[in-house]
Amino acid sequence: MSIELELAALEAPIAAGFSPQSFPASARVSYDHVVLPGDFPDPTVTKIGDTYWASATSAEWGAVFPIFSSKNLLDWELVNYVFPDKLPDWAGSNFWAPEFHHENGRTYMYYTARQKGGVLSVAVASADHPAGPYTDHGPLVSQEAGSIDGFAMPDEHGNLYLIWKEDGNSCHQDTPIWAQRLNDDRTALIGEATELFGNDVRWEGPLVEGSALVHHNGYFYMFYAGNSCCGKGCNYATGVARSRALLGPWEKYDQNPILDRNLVWKCPGHGTVTQLDGRWFLLHHAYLADSHEFVGRQGLLSEFTWNDEGWPQFEHRSPQAAPLTDVARLNIADEFAGDRLGLEWQWPIGQRPGATVRAGQLRLEAGESRLGALVARRTNVATYKAATTLDFGSLPADTFAGLAAVGDPYNALALMAGNGQVQIWHVKSGKQQSLVQVFVEPAATITLRLEVWGGQRYRFAYSTDGATWQALPTENFTLNGTYLPPWDRGVRVALVAQGQEGSAATFNNFIIRNKR
Incomplete structure (x- = not known):
């Protein structure tokens, strides 16, 4: 898309x-x-x-x-x-x-x-x-x-x-x-x-x-x-x-x-x-x-x-700074131009993943533990939408890739695609479970979207045609994300690839749209 x-x-x-x-x-x-x-x-x-x-x-x-x-x-x-x-x-x-x-x-x-x-x-x-x-x-x-x-x-x-x-x-x-x-x-x-x-x-x-x-x-x-x-x-x-x-x-x-x-x-x-x-x-x-x-x-x-x-x-x-009112100025739209990730991208200390940018795509080498390998961007407000499109049809077997709200590698909420499915992953205190699994018709690409309100309520959806969105599992379904931020850090939005060594996922873009 x-x-x-x-x-x-x-x-x-x-x-x-x-x-x-x-x-x-x-x-x-x-x-x-x-x-x-x-x-x-x-x-x-x-x-x-x-x-x-x-x-x-x-x-x-x-x-x-x-x-x-x-x-x-x-x-x-x-x-x-x-x-x-x-x-x-x-x-x-x-x-x-x-x-x-x-x-x-x-x-x-x-x-x-x-x-x-x-x-x-x-x-x-x-x-x-x-x-x-x-x-x-x-x-x-x-x-x-x-x-x-x-x-x-x-x-x-x-x-x-x-x-x-x-x-x-x-x-x-x-x-x-x-x-x-x-x-x-x-x-x-x-x-x-x-x-x-x-x-x-x-x-x-x-x-x-x-x-x-x-x-x-x-x-x-x-x-x-x-x-x-x-x-x-x-x-x-x-x-x-x-x-x-x-x-x-x-x-x-x-x-x-x-x-x-x-x-x-x-x-x-x-x-x-x-x-x-x-x-x-x-x-x-x-x-x-x-x-x-x-x-x-x-x-x-x-x-x-x-x-x-x-x-x-x-x-x-006390601080006299006004809160940012035009939060759209902090929106992110990364189409992976050039030959490397921008300086704003982050990763967990000591876990820098293999990430190659070429021809408008990010190839992220997968990791095997918990969420797998990830690259992330800071959030600037607590209410926003984020999305990414990834190559779904070419994902290797048993490799999952997606979009996650990450406090740290031990605490995250993620929408993951792989093995012909879309899943919601819940990671808390290092324990990972799949909350929802939905089979998806074959498609070359899939777009994943997360929405968050006040840093606390999360909702996920996906699309294979760019027009029709499927919420997981229903339109009114939300997850509680109050556990995500560590005591000293804010939440990031990450691109994630999880699978065996040697496998990888390809992302076509990354978007965050902020709301007040």
Whole structure:
């Protein structure tokens, strides 16, 4: 089926060529915006020359640590990844909280990852250009409770220090923020560590984390997050502390938190400070209240000013970004042009599938476990339709291919075609079952469609002629998808191929049409 027919079947045209990270600056009247829509937690931003660079947490999705560039803080282009292909040999999971640092013509990325079979650690990679390629230098600090959220900051004498959080909340302990000097190569810690402060104020709850520092008017200011970051019960917020010297003593603002929830945004926190034209901004994440964990923590730009006492303040102490109203701008229509998948596609960490793009088709090599092999795209809203057309008649025996809503490889809802059938697969906590099986008349291609409302109710349908849709098993049948998102990630829509090694599925396109 042509993509034009599929778009009609999804009830609206999609403007081709629109980048999910691209918004016309002329349409904006302020800088309070969603600038990284979708699941981009713990964003970092820095300015190098005349260009801003940003990245964000990848968690358990590859490629690892996206690299965005912008000239104006509003329009961002995805240009590469810190680890686009091969993961660091020592690291296995939990790729969190990247932070840029640039000096003497070299760019460093301090980041968190979990050692294979071990603890969370802060590590560093470096590159001759902020877009990469990056060389990994391994862990810098790996405390028994875990070490996360590294940030590099020069002290009042120009000596560069690593600031990080001891992950004590993972073992029911306090969470001190530490500082320790970096060597001249910026690849190891030297001297002794100094504790700066911990979680000792009620609003901070079990932790303080996500430090980001800036020097202003003779003070070091540390923006930091407190309380619970993620999921349905999150109560994250942002505070600030200051000190004349990097190693303290530190004074927390008595009006903390300075950035908290409102009716539109929940759990704002873990951001990095930047400037533009003399104005100050925090690039941070927050959940949109009406999509929350199903989309994930989105990247917001929130402007702040300095009050008469020298403390930063945000308007109404909460994010002022308006939710995206023209969600059609974030629609996706991929016809697999060119010779490779676009940078926006993702896969589970350590499970990059064989994927070949040629002549307007994606050939996805199958995997044998659970869902099989998959490539996925972030969602931007919690209500949408998605569709794909795949070559049905040429699928090998015992190979299934389809379209899935994926929280992670252990939690998914999928519409799969194969062996002359269409099936709904339910995967929860790693246990897979086929809920529905329907035999289909032979056809060269089949189009699969999923619809979701509010991230919770799912419905599936298929078509072999592009005009007649068959719902499974009835028009009113919906499935509950509230279990899909992990505590720290949003739902993706994926193309899936499951079967024996050596088998593959061929997809002709991929479409997401968003609704509010």
